[in-house]
Amino acid sequence: MDFTSNASKHCTINNEIKTLKALYPHDLQVYDVPPVGEISLIEFQELSLDRLKVLRLVEGISLRSDLKTLEARKESLRDSLKKDGLKYYANLIYGAGCKSSLEVDLQARRKDCISHFILRLAYCKDKDQAKWFINQEAELFKMRFTSLDKEGVEQFLAMHRLDCRHISQEEKEQIREDLQMSTVRVASIDTIDFYKVSFRKVIDLVRTRKVYVERGIAYVPRTDLISLCISYFRQKLTVGMEDAKECLSNASDDERVMGYISALPGTFSGMARVVWSTTNTPLEKLEELSRTSYPMCMRSLHEALRINHHLKNSGRIQYGLFIKGIGVSLDDALRFWREAFSQKIDSDKFEKQYAYSIRHIYGKEGKQTNYTPLGCNKIISSAIGPGEYHGCPYKHMDQSSLRQKLCAYGISDFDAKEIIELAKEGHYSLACTKYFQMLHKQSPEQPIFHPNGYFAESRKILTKDTDGMDDSSQTANIKSERIVGTPRRNEAVNLTPRTAERSFATPTRRTENVHTPKIRNVYKTKSINIEKLLNDDEIAELMGDG
Numbered sequence: 001m002d003f004t005s006n007a008s009k010h011c012t013i014n015n016e017i018k019t020l021k022a023l024y025p026h027d028l029q030v031y032d033v034p035p036v037g038e039i040s041l042i043e044f045q046e047l048s049l050d051r052l053k054v055l056r057l058v059e060g061i062s063l064r065s066d067l068k069t070l071e072a073r074k075e076s077l078r079d080s081l082k083k084d085g086l087k088y089y090a091n092l093i094y095g096a097g098c099k100s101s102l103e104v105d106l107q108a109r110r111k112d113c114i115s116h117f118i119l120r121l122a123y124c125k126d127k128d129q130a131k132w133f134i135n136q137e138a139e140l141f142k143m144r145f146t147s148l149d150k151e152g153v154e155q156f157l158a159m160h161r162l163d164c165r166h167i168s169q170e171e172k173e174q175i176r177e178d179l180q181m182s183t184v185r186v187a188s189i190d191t192i193d194f195y196k197v198s199f200r201k202v203i204d205l206v207r208t209r210k211v212y213v214e215r216g217i218a219y220v221p222r223t224d225l226i227s228l229c230i231s232y233f234r235q236k237l238t239v240g241m242e243d244a245k246e247c248l249s250n251a252s253d254d255e256r257v258m259g260y261i262s263a264l265p266g267t268f269s270g271m272a273r274v275v276w277s278t279t280n281t282p283l284e285k286l287e288e289l290s291r292t293s294y295p296m297c298m299r300s301l302h303e304a305l306r307i308n309h310h311l312k313n314s315g316r317i318q319y320g321l322f323i324k325g326i327g328v329s330l331d332d333a334l335r336f337w338r339e340a341f342s343q344k345i346d347s348d349k350f351e352k353q354y355a356y357s358i359r360h361i362y363g364k365e366g367k368q369t370n371y372t373p374l375g376c377n378k379i380i381s382s383a384i385g386p387g388e389y390h391g392c393p394y395k396h397m398d399q400s401s402l403r404q405k406l407c408a409y410g411i412s413d414f415d416a417k418e419i420i421e422l423a424k425e426g427h428y429s430l431a432c433t434k435y436f437q438m439l440h441k442q443s444p445e446q447p448i449f450h451p452n453g454y455f456a457e458s459r460k461i462l463t464k465d466t467d468g469m470d471d472s473s474q475t476a477n478i479k480s481e482r483i484v485g486t487p488r489r490n491e492a493v494n495l496t497p498r499t500a501e502r503s504f505a506t507p508t509r510r511t512e513n514v515h516t517p518k519i520r521n522v523y524k525t526k527s528i529n530i531e532k533l534l535n536d537d538e539i540a541e542l543m544g545d546g
């Protein structure tokens with residue numbers, strides 16, 4: 001055994017923990033020091049999207065009239081974060097202060113800091129967007145502040161030199177009556193700590209007569225310290241947004257980063273519109289749409305279904321939710337899957353084995369959740385077993401199968417090479433965007449983070465090009481626009497069964513690369529928990545019941 005290398009590895013990890021601890025000493029940050037260092041484009045995107053989801057959740061929760069207290073809102077946020085796979089945020093909002101030295105907690109602080117600064121850049125340009133960002137961040141800060149224990153609060157006050165001191169028991173005794181009278185909401189002042197601070201820093205508490213003031217000093221119970229800290233945080237953030245504006249104007253000219261940052265504020269609000277369609281897409285259109293407007297992940301599934309007359313459960317969920325999102329009704333979906341399976345599965349068997357899960361997808365069975373289509377993050381992180389076609393081709397296909405497929409779809413060798421390079425480097429959404437550009441001869445307006453977003457971007461372009469050529473009723477995600485009847489390109493790559501068969505016959509998908517020990521379980525033939533698979537949707541919180 002090589003003890004030397006183990007020891008040095010251990011040493012490196014310890015050093016890393018020390019560095020993280022020095023950089024991020026407290027669970028609660030005011031983000032006064034921008035992060036320094038390198039970060040991959042993928043992590044950059046992931047972290048910013050995670051935070052955007054968190055802020056959207058915070059916004060949604062603060063609008064709910066049934067959640068009356070901050071604690072209730074916090075619990076609801078924690079549950080939603082866990083449901084959305086954002087456990088590190090769920091832990092962060094309950095962070096008590098400086099105690100933890102666990103790497104996972106320190107990494108969470110690091111992500112918290114980086115993601116905040118990315119969003120600051122994205123939201124600083126526009127006044128309204130900046131206001132929205134500050135408000136959500138402040139609400140998040142409030143929730144997190146209430147989780148701090150006594151030590152955590154004092155460390156926070158000391159770190160930020162807030163000139164706010166804990167009063168001793170003797171001092172408390174001297175003004176006991178005044179304190180008790182000024183803090184009527186507190187049953188006994190013996191159970192609560194008081195801090196003294198200049199009254200100017202807690203004007204709102206003074207105005208509402210919530211604190212005792214003597215000679216310009218306000219005596220603030222710990223429960224009300226948030227008032228001081230939140231105005232400090234807001235102040236910092238407001239100045240920080242101005243700094244960010246300046247940074248942005250001197251920022252890198254890397255188009256990928258700048259384009260991404262500018263599109264970020266519209267990402268989920270746009271997605272909320274594109275993921276859900278309230279009108280009907282006729283089944284007859286799917287074949288054509290799969291060639292013109294499906295991203296490669298869905299096109300692959302559609303083709304695999306046509307060729308194999310079957311899809312395994314994960315494929316049915318990924319594709320079933322996608323077509324639900326583009327406006328295929330439940331009745332049509334049942335007909336679609338029944339017909340697609342008909343060569344292998346008779347109607348009776350279909351009713352018994354498959355109809356339930358399709359109705360489930362539409363929220364008509366089980367918990368009756370109105371599930372929304374899976375986003376790229378979820379699809380990219382899924383594991384693929386033998387004979388399965390779901391997932392993201394840029395992540396899960398081996399290079400030669402990907403090349404073969406791109407070529408079959410009419411992408412030139414030169415462009416295919418570029419797409420494969422991007423995929424190889426882990427830039428899946430950029431590879432997908434490049435594919436989009438090749439097929440549409442222009443870029444999507446929004447970056448691709450969601451298959452249904454890809455679809456909506458595609459329809460926007462194709463319907464514009466052939467205005468009036470289509471009578472499809474699928475208009476919900478592209479309001480007042482109509483679907484194109486004659487796609488202008490890609491017809492040449494309309495796969496005949498033979499060609500398609502070839503591209504699917506030997507799909508040496510990169511299952512072996514995907515099988516890290518963590519996801520190896522996928523091969524076990526345990527029953528699949530449909531609730532779990534479906535609930536882990538990245539944007540479910542944005543969707544009302546359709």
Ligand code: SF4
Pocket residue numbers: 295296297298375376379380391392393394428429432448449450451454
């Ligand atoms: S990047 Fe997203 S939309 Fe594109 S193929 Fe992959 S999962 Fe599908």
